[in-house]
Amino acid sequence: MSAGASWFARGCLxxxxxxxxxxxxxxxVGGTVVECEAYARDEPxxxxxxxxxxxxxxxxxxxxxxxxxxxxxxxxxxxxxxxxQEGAGEAVLIRALQPTTGLExxxxxxxxxxxxELCRGPGRLGQALAIGPGLDGEPVGAGRVAFDPGRPSxxxxxxxxxxxxxxxxxxxxxxLAGSPYVSPTRRSRSA
DNA sequence: GGTATGATTGACT
DNA sequence: GTCAATCATACCA
Numbered sequence: 001m002s003a004g005a006s007w008f009a010r011g012c013l014x015x016x017x018x019x020x021x022x023x024x025x026x027x028x029v030g031g032t033v034v035e036c037e038a039y040a041r042d043e044p045x046x047x048x049x050x051x052x053x054x055x056x057x058x059x060x061x062x063x064x065x066x067x068x069x070x071x072x073x074x075x076x077x078x079x080x081x082x083x084x085q086e087g088a089g090e091a092v093l094i095r096a097l098q099p100t101t102g103l104e105x106x107x108x109x110x111x112x113x114x115x116x117e118l119c120r121g122p123g124r125l126g127q128a129l130a131i132g133p134g135l136d137g138e139p140v141g142a143g144r145v146a147f148d149p150g151r152p153s154x155x156x157x158x159x160x161x162x163x164x165x166x167x168x169x170x171x172x173x174x175x176l177a178g179s180p181y182v183s184p185t186r187r188s189r190s191a
Numbered sequence: 192g193g194t195a196t197g198a199t200t201g202a203c204t
Numbered sequence: 205g206t207c208a209a210t211c212a213t214a215c216c217a
Binding site: 045072073075077095123124161163165 | 198
């Protein structure tokens with residue numbers, strides 16, 4: 001069943017890697033994680049890099065909780081706090097899910113997207129799962145957020161993170177190789 | 192107090 | 205391929 005907070009009380013890289021293939025449900029809606037990215041404390045791409053602020057407060061809280069924030073004024077991003085000890089300032093960004101539960105609700109929330117596009121990309125995922133400020137700090141594996149550890153159905157691919165401008169070289173993005181539910185790699189910001 | 196920026200997406204040329 | 209939408213936070217004056 002649900003794993004305790006201890007599952008997330010590890011380094012963000014290990015958590016991000018193991019997260020592929022796990023099942024995540026918010027209010028009974030969700031699916032299998034197929035893509036995520038790790039964010040540590042001491043790298044400039046991370047929200048934790050500048051130190052604790054009001055926005056990223058959850059990132060410095062106990063592991064196994066959600067860190068939710070708004071990006072570009074429009075999208076809600078879903079993260080899970082991790083780290084070997086509380087206050088580590090590490091988190092994993094959930095970038096894409098393979099929808100398994102609550103398909104109808106997701107479709108209703110997002111319009112009439114194909115199943116493939118319901119949760120492909122962090123912004124879409126946030127919309128499909130109705131992520132909002134009320135979920136910030138919510139414990140994972142209890143209450144509104146269900147979590148089941150699982151194993152990936154295929155090889156896990158490691159690559160560079162997407163959509164960031166700093167520390168782009170760190171290969172901290174994990175995805176299920178060959179999965180059509182993984183967000184397409186945008187190359188507009190390539191150097 | 193004012194301005195620049197972002198872990199994105201969707202629409203348009 | 206290029207650009208607008210949209211707003212809280214960060215940083216400078």
